Every structure is written in structure tokens, then in C-alpha cells.
Amino acid sequence: MFTTRKQYEPYISPFDPCPPIRVKTYVTAPNQYVGFQPPNLPQFPLHEALKKGTLWKIFYDPYYGPYEMKRKGDQQ
Amino acid sequence: MWIYEKKLQYPVRVSTCNPKLAKYLIEQYGGADGELAAALRYLNQRYTIPDKVIGLLTDIGTEELAHLEMIATMVYKLTKDATPEQLKEAGLDAHYVDHDRALFYHNAAGVPFTATYIQAKGDPITDLYEDIAAEEKARATYQWIINMSDDPDLNDGLRFLREREIIHAQRFREAVEILKEERDRKKFF
Numbered sequence A: 001m002f003t004t005r006k007q008y009e010p011y012i013s014p015f016d017p018c019p020p021i022r023v024k025t026y027v028t029a030p031n032q033y034v035g036f037q038p039p040n041l042p043q044f045p046l047h048e049a050l051k052k053g054t055l056w057k058i059f060y061d062p063y064y065g066p067y068e069m070k071r072k073g074d075q076q
Numbered sequence B: 001m002w003i004y005e006k007k008l009q010y011p012v013r014v015s016t017c018n019p020k021l022a023k024y025l026i027e028q029y030g031g032a033d034g035e036l037a038a039a040l041r042y043l044n045q046r047y048t049i050p051d052k053v054i055g056l057l058t059d060i061g062t063e064e065l066a067h068l069e070m071i072a073t074m075v076y077k078l079t080k081d082a083t084p085e086q087l088k089e090a091g092l093d094a095h096y097v098d099h100d101r102a103l104f105y106h107n108a109a110g111v112p113f114t115a116t117y118i119q120a121k122g123d124p125i126t127d128l129y130e131d132i133a134a135e136e137k138a139r140a141t142y143q144w145i146i147n148m149s150d151d152p153d154l155n156d157g158l159r160f161l162r163e164r165e166i167i168h169a170q171r172f173r174e175a176v177e178i179l180k181e182e183r184d185r186k187k188f189f
């Protein structure tokens, strides 16, 4: 399934001083995939759009920190 | 000319008294990829770029000032009632000695703002690519601040700001496409 969260596994040395983080993540936001925005894309209702920061569903990509519970329906 | 609306672009709520978060947030106030740098960068580029994308720079540059105001509000709320002792614990003792609780344009490490954070090369493609990079850097900075913050209300505002950076980068990418477009070639949607 498509996700805007990507992972990679860095080299782990046997002599690293700290416990290794085996999987590193990074974000590839939706703006990396769309090119020039095509017409007639699905929109959020206006009230929701003002809260979310975008009118366009395709560009909505919320980010939550480690202290926050993931909210249902939002991707991480 | 600008018209000012006396309200924030998005409501700012802070739920915990944690001046340390102010120390992180100041990165987006007076840091290299912060909102001040963004506003100054885009508004200044408008004079030497093809007409078709001037409006976009005005719109986004103006919105960055609205973001600057949101960050300022967050920092103010987090510090206004903090005692010198609390500021000291938060690592803001050096800031307090110089500024009391006043905001100042510097980054999270206390380095003062400088015009060298922004560039104006006069080459439209070059300048727009800098703008795209600036937006992605601001998006990343918001992620790192959200990672450090356990304040859900503050993070809600930061999430909004981060989403706007995604949209700005998208629009700057479209601006590049507009400038690449061959003359007299009609495009229909």
C-alpha cells in the first residue's frame, strides 16, 4: 500500500557506542508525486479544510510525534 | 499594500507551561528556514521574476507573515508567565539576561537572524528551486519540533503549519512548470 513514510536500514557496526536504531524513517510528502495539480480533485468540506490546512484531500499528510496517539483515519 | 486582519490564521493553543518548547519554536521565528526568512525571501523575489508567478510569491510571502505571527503567539504564551527560575531550567537563561521575555529573531541555538539565510539570484528557476527547498526544510523543522513536543494543543497548530509548507512546495513546483512551459503552446484541462 502507498505511504508517504519511507524506511531504510543503515549499516550497523559491531563497535557502535549507542544501541543501534536499525530502521530509519523519512517523509516523502504528497507534493513529490502530483506534478501540476490536475483539475477536479476531491476536496474537503470547507470547515474541515480550514482545520486541516488544505482544501485538497490528495495533499493532506498529517504528522504526529512520538508523544501523541495516532488518530484514527490519519496516516503516520 | 497589505490589509491586516486582527486574528490568527489558525487558533494557537498551548496546554502546558513548558518554556523549553519556546526555545525550540524560536527556530521557526528567526532561524534559517523559519517564517521570517521565508516571508522576506519570497516577497523580495517578486521584482525579478516573470509576471505569471509574482502573484504566487505575494500570496505565499504574505501567508508566511501570518505564520510568523502564530509562532510568536506560541512563544509568548509559553514564556510570559515563566519565572526566571523556570526560564533557566528551560535553557533560556542567556535569552532572559539579554531580552527578558521579549521575543528576538534568533534560532534555537541563539544565533541572531541574518539576511545571508536568504538568496536572490535573479534567475527565476534558481530562485524557485531555493523556495521549494526552503519549504521542505521548514516542513522537516516542524517534524523535528513535533517530535520534541508532548503538548497536543501546540502540536495541533504545528501540524497545520507543516501542512501549509507541503502546499507551498507544491505551488512552487507548479510555478517551475509554468516557467518551463513553451510559449504559444496551448494547454487545456
Ligand SMILES: [Fe+2]
Pocket: B038, B064, B135, B138, B164, B165, B168
Ligand atoms: Fe511556507
